[in-house]
Amino acid sequence: GSVIGILGGGQLGRMLSVAASRLGYKTHIFEPGANPPAGDVAHAVTTAPYEDEAALRAFAEAVDVITYEFENVPTSALDLLESLKPIRPNRKALAVSQDRLVEKAFLNDLGLATAPFAAVDDLEDLKEAIAEIGCPAILKTRRFGYDGKGQVVINAPEEAAAALEDMKGAPAILEGFVEFFKEISVIGARAEDGAISCYDPGQNKHEGGILRTTLVPAAITDNQRTDAVLLAAKILNKLDYVGVMGVELFVTRDALIVNEIAPRVHNSGHWTQAGCAVDQFEQHIRAVTGWPLGDGSRHCDVEMENLIGDDMDRVPGLAKLARYQVHLYGKAEVKPGRKMGHVNHIL
Ligand code: ATP
Ligand code: MG
Ligand code: MG
Numbered sequence: 001g002s003v004i005g006i007l008g009g010g011q012l013g014r015m016l017s018v019a020a021s022r023l024g025y026k027t028h029i030f031e032p033g034a035n036p037p038a039g040d041v042a043h044a045v046t047t048a049p050y051e052d053e054a055a056l057r058a059f060a061e062a063v064d065v066i067t068y069e070f071e072n073v074p075t076s077a078l079d080l081l082e083s084l085k086p087i088r089p090n091r092k093a094l095a096v097s098q099d100r101l102v103e104k105a106f107l108n109d110l111g112l113a114t115a116p117f118a119a120v121d122d123l124e125d126l127k128e129a130i131a132e133i134g135c136p137a138i139l140k141t142r143r144f145g146y147d148g149k150g151q152v153v154i155n156a157p158e159e160a161a162a163a164l165e166d167m168k169g170a171p172a173i174l175e176g177f178v179e180f181f182k183e184i185s186v187i188g189a190r191a192e193d194g195a196i197s198c199y200d201p202g203q204n205k206h207e208g209g210i211l212r213t214t215l216v217p218a219a220i221t222d223n224q225r226t227d228a229v230l231l232a233a234k235i236l237n238k239l240d241y242v243g244v245m246g247v248e249l250f251v252t253r254d255a256l257i258v259n260e261i262a263p264r265v266h267n268s269g270h271w272t273q274a275g276c277a278v279d280q281f282e283q284h285i286r287a288v289t290g291w292p293l294g295d296g297s298r299h300c301d302v303e304m305e306n307l308i309g310d311d312m313d314r315v316p317g318l319a320k321l322a323r324y325q326v327h328l329y330g331k332a333e334v335k336p337g338r339k340m341g342h343v344n345h346i347l
Pocket of ligand 1: 145175176178206248259
């Protein structure tokens with residue numbers, strides 16, 4: 001069987017490795033951090049920084065195709081890897097999703113709505129952006145943000161200077177605050193031959209910037225469901241994408257507004273493990289290895305809940321419940337705000 005190289009060794013890489021293994025593939029993880037969660041289940045692990053050219057070269061030589069569970073891989077590493085083995089999804093998807101400014105411009109060019117936004121490099125930019133966009137607004141770092149990190153809400157123009165300090169000198173973007181009714185996401189997949197399959201949109205609840213629960217089906221109209229899936233397909237096609245993507249949306253009274261896209265399997269797609277014959281992890285492995293896409297139709301209602309930090313104390317109780325599927329990531333140390341596992345409750 002072939003070997004799939006995965007950049008990033010977190011829980012997403014771990015669950016991709018399990019899915020790959022089930023289809024007869026081996027995985028090889030490349031991860032700078034020690035003891036990555038994916039390392040326990042992958043067939044090989046390279047622990048090295050993305051600057052280590054020899055390690056990148058050896059990794060590429062050991063695998064047949066390269067994919068990723070982490071979108072912030074440095075460009076220099078991707079350049080080298082791409083010269084040696086195919087990277088799926090392609091570089092364009094990474095370039096777009098690595099930078100919130102590039103991402104929003106890309107989406108607007110496609111005719112998709114986003115929050116109003118402006119680039120912010122200094123205090124003068126920020127004051128101008130606030131005057132244009134108004135308050136409340138959210139200042140975010142353009143790159144490297146996740147779980148709501150690197151973001152600050154600005155409620156009044158006087159808060160500009162303090163908010164900018166929170167960016168620690170990093171290039172930023174100001175976004176208008178979207179008064180949404182709900183947040184939903186579409187997990188979509190596109191195969192090598194251009195076939196597309198999207199999972200039923202899930203409804204997401206965040207707490208403190210971190211995803212708490214995803215519920216399927218989302219409480220949206222049939223029209224909204226169709227629009228959400230078509231919009232995701234438009235993004236997948238434009239990027240000539242191969243693999244699974246997460247598209248986060250705000251639902252307002254009269255529009256679907258794209259928050260961000262993630263060029264990988266997505267936390268809000270974990271429910272597919274209990275709700276579909278082929279879950280998002282297998283779907284991604286199928287896509288990047290040239291298989292046909294699998295059956296992603298939803299056969300039951302599911303609520304996914306993340307187990308964050310001390311939620312781990314609830315595991316013995318959850319383990320006794322019927323219709324609950326428990327997933328743990330094997331992380332040794334419990335930390336506040338750290339995703340330790342999740343449960344899928346079949347409703
Ligand atoms: P992720 O872990 O999903 O990658 P992130 O750090 O990239 O998170 P965002 O998705 O940008 O963060 O924001 C996290 C949450 O904050 C959103 O899901 C939403 O609830 C809220 N939020 C972000 N931007 C806006 C906005 N412009 N208007 C209203 N709410 C917002
Ligand atoms: Mg994000
Ligand atoms: Mg997000």
